[in-house]
Amino acid sequence: MTSTFPNISISTERLVLRPFDDLDIEAFAEMMNDELVTTWTSVPQPYTDADARTWITELAPAERTEGRGIVFAVTEFLTQRLVGIVHLQNTNWRIRSSEIAYVIAPWARGEGYASEAALAAAEWLFRDQKFERLELRTAADNTASQQVAQRIGCISEGVLRNAWIVRTRTEDGTWAEVRTDIIVWSLLPEDLEGTAEQLADVDGFTSLADWN
Template identity: 35%
Template sequence: MLLTFPDPALAAAGIVLRQAEAGDAPWITAACSDRELSRYVPSIPYPYSESDARTFIDRAAEDWAQGRAALFVIAQATSGESLGAVALHPSPRDSEVAEVGYWLRREARGRGAATIAVRLVAGWAFGHLGIKRLGLQTHPENSASQRVAHRAGFTREGLLRAWMATPNGRRDSVMFSLLPEDDGGGIRP
């Protein structure tokens, strides 16, 4: 799948999605040093270093270039303040299926930014990439992330037992899905 950064950038309700840059390493390091974040997102190591952040930024650029994933920084449109990240991961087995994932800095949570970002990415995926099904997984205890999924229009499908491999063994995941025809099927650019 060819992934090119949307032009114009995806934006709505005071949120803009932009590409990660080298200068993002300090705030990403601070955000990902939050133990709660790494608890819910097993791909985030703990403790988290600036070297981890630089690797994350480099991998995001490679993923865009290779069509493996589309990672966006979630930012305030007016101030440019970086709030978190949202990513689209196309399935390597089915070009019409993708997963979305997101995280926010602790101080950015509870303001609706993740919901807007997920809806923007969903609209882009459905409208420009031909995606027919978006999946979203959360830790069973991550009620805040589950609220984001519901507010973004996703349907809870159920609990996938021992679904995700983590450094501490396999863990359950709550699976959600969104289809283009679903109510709330994204903000279309």
């Protein structure tokens, strides 16, 4: 029988990680239309309210119920405004391993939210769900996401050559796809010791994610 994650919320000093709901559709679509999100992920472009609704009401819930992962809407504790998303995906229950991806809205970058949210998800995964490994993959030129990985204690394990496609603006304003390397990072339970005290403000855009 396939294991599944519980339908829960996680609180930090400034953030709440919770399930998405219908009220998030407009803000989520706006966030996913950001140029940097388009660059580093494979989300549809433009990202419509219909895309957001399908993700929030169908695809994200199926991740959890089918045991493939869990999706968190990341909101500010005080304002309840949507600041991003954390996605645990490609979960292997036998070896207790999952992969993390994250996106932070343009207006919320520079506040350390990506590190805070990713660390909260990792701590919950290890301590409450007894997982033994969390993996993160970043495009070779996505230095912001790499900084987040380093801040939460991830260890770089190597490079997968020519293994991802990113999008870049052309001179005529359209998008072109180009191949790039990806860096593989890992986080183990013992890597978290002392990490919370070392966090600093970092702009966090995304790790590799496939939200279609």
